[in-house]
Amino acid sequence: xxxxxxxxxxxxxxxxxxxxxxxxxxxxxxxxxxxxxxxxxxxxxxxxxxxxxxxxxxxxxxxxxxxxxxxxxxxxxxxxxxxxxxxxxxxxxxxxxxxxxxxxxxxxxxxxxxxxxxxxxxxxxxxxxxxxxxxxxxxxxxxxxxxxxxxxxxxxxxxxxxxxxx
Amino acid sequence: xxxxxxxxxxxxxxxxxxxxxxxxxxxxxxxxxxxxxxxxxxxxxxxxxxxxxxxxxxxxxxxxxxxxxxxxxxxxxxxxxxxxxxxxxxxxxxxxxxxxxxxxxxxxxxxxxxxxxxxxxxxxxxxxxxxxxxxxxxxxxxxxxxxxxxxxxxxxxxxxxxxxxxxxxxxxxxxxxxxxxxxxxxxxxxxxxxxxxxxxxxxxxxxxxxxxxxxxxxxxxxxxxxxxxxxxxxxxxxxxxxxxxxxxxxxxxxxxxxxxxxxxxxxxxxxxxxxxxxxxxxxxxxxxx
Numbered sequence: 001x002x003x004x005x006x007x008x009x010x011x012x013x014x015x016x017x018x019x020x021x022x023x024x025x026x027x028x029x030x031x032x033x034x035x036x037x038x039x040x041x042x043x044x045x046x047x048x049x050x051x052x053x054x055x056x057x058x059x060x061x062x063x064x065x066x067x068x069x070x071x072x073x074x075x076x077x078x079x080x081x082x083x084x085x086x087x088x089x090x091x092x093x094x095x096x097x098x099x100x101x102x103x104x105x106x107x108x109x110x111x112x113x114x115x116x117x118x119x120x121x122x123x124x125x126x127x128x129x130x131x132x133x134x135x136x137x138x139x140x141x142x143x144x145x146x147x148x149x150x151x152x153x154x155x156x157x158x159x160x161x162x163x164x165x166x
Numbered sequence: 167x168x169x170x171x172x173x174x175x176x177x178x179x180x181x182x183x184x185x186x187x188x189x190x191x192x193x194x195x196x197x198x199x200x201x202x203x204x205x206x207x208x209x210x211x212x213x214x215x216x217x218x219x220x221x222x223x224x225x226x227x228x229x230x231x232x233x234x235x236x237x238x239x240x241x242x243x244x245x246x247x248x249x250x251x252x253x254x255x256x257x258x259x260x261x262x263x264x265x266x267x268x269x270x271x272x273x274x275x276x277x278x279x280x281x282x283x284x285x286x287x288x289x290x291x292x293x294x295x296x297x298x299x300x301x302x303x304x305x306x307x308x309x310x311x312x313x314x315x316x317x318x319x320x321x322x323x324x325x326x327x328x329x330x331x332x333x334x335x336x337x338x339x340x341x342x343x344x345x346x347x348x349x350x351x352x353x354x355x356x357x358x359x360x361x362x363x364x365x366x367x368x369x370x371x372x373x374x375x376x377x378x379x380x381x382x383x384x385x386x387x388x389x390x391x392x393x394x395x396x397x398x399x400x401x402x403x404x405x406x407x408x409x410x411x412x413x414x415x416x417x418x419x420x421x422x423x424x425x426x427x428x429x430x431x432x433x434x435x436x437x438x439x440x441x442x443x444x445x446x447x448x449x450x451x452x453x454x455x
Binding site for chain 2 (some may be wrong): 004007008011012015016019020024037040041042044045095099101104115116119120122146150151154155
């Protein structure tokens with residue numbers, strides 16, 4: 001099947017890129033891979049339609065919405081059962097990267113998606129809005145709040161390190 | 167303090183690919199094919215269910231009659247179930263003078279299968295003039311008012327003088343026509359010349375209308391051979407294939423020397439309440455004529 005060959009080529013070429021994005025969105029290595037695989041399976045089912053448009057946009061939307069849905073489910077579970085375990089930190093990159101990653105994880109899932117897509121994926125505000133199915137105004141406001149919150153968190157971490165340093 | 171520029175760079179650095187293994191292509195293809203198959207079967211299942219429901223509904227719903235319901239068929243169908251009816255009559259003389267005006271209707275019910283029925287005429291404001299007839303097979307019970315006893319007569323012996331008489335007026339009776347709904351339906355079943363007049367209303371209320379005109383001979387007594395002409399319209403409810411209304415006139419066209427019998431009679435019969443039970447009880451206090 002020609003379309004399946006195209007799909008395989010797309011996955012092989014973009015696996016690393018979108019695995020990184022999925023991990024940033026989820027804040028967890030395993031959970032990120034799980035999200036990407038689930039999204040790629042759904043992309044396989046819809047490939048012929050997605051390929052005629054923009055498979056990258058399709059996949060980004062699946063990743064962002066899939067993660068938000070997952071967090072909503074977790075929140076319901078949280079309300080009705082024991083508090084869930086926190087995701088294990090990604091320890092591949094030390095220092096600043098790890099601080100930023102930890103601060104990102106503190107953002108709400110929707111806000112984190114805006115910040116990640118805008119700054120890590122370098123999408124324009126319009127593209128982020130299209131990916132998340134919201135207005136450009138929402139993207140702007142969520143991005144501004146997200147960055148402010150990240151700075152607060154990182155400055156807080158910085159101050160704490162200074163205090164702890166002898 | 168971290169400023170916005172540094173933060174942006176730090177975020178961008180997060181997007182740099184790190185060490186990852188190859189994409190699990192085989193696993194993804196396997197899961198994708200399975201998901202695709204499940205989606206196909208689910209869609210096919212829903213489609214089949216929708217088709218099944220549609221086919222079921224189509225089977226339950228009576229298909230639209232493509233052409234006119236034949237009059238003979240409608241007459242037969244109408245005679246297969248009980249019904250209630252309302253009858254009105256009028257009678258005019260040879261010069262058009264009204265002998266009996268179309269007045270108070272008869273209310274009644276008839277069971278064609280068991281050949282039994284009744285009709286009552288209640289005169290407004292004059293309950294003592296209420297007339298009633300009950301027919302059970304060959305027996306006819308009738309009384310002219312509630313204070314009279316019931317009289318028994320035979321339907322086969324003197325068919326038109328017992329129940330279902332058109333009128334008590336001598337001239338009318340001489341026409342010798344039965345007002346029995348059963349007889350009228352049987353007559354329509356073999357009606358002579360009929361013409362289809364079209365379909366009116368919509369949906370369940372569609373009605374086919376026929377016009378008919380035919381002559382028939384009547385032996386009204388020794389040396390009294392009459393020829394009558396009937397003309398009228400009949401409405402058939404298309405959805406049930408039943409006759410729901412019959413309006414006709416009957417005229418003596420024998421061309422009598424003195425015009426004694428040149429009477430014009432008309433009746434309108436409306437049928438409704440098909441299938442409802444019709445109970446006709448033999449009355450007490452029966453007198454013999």
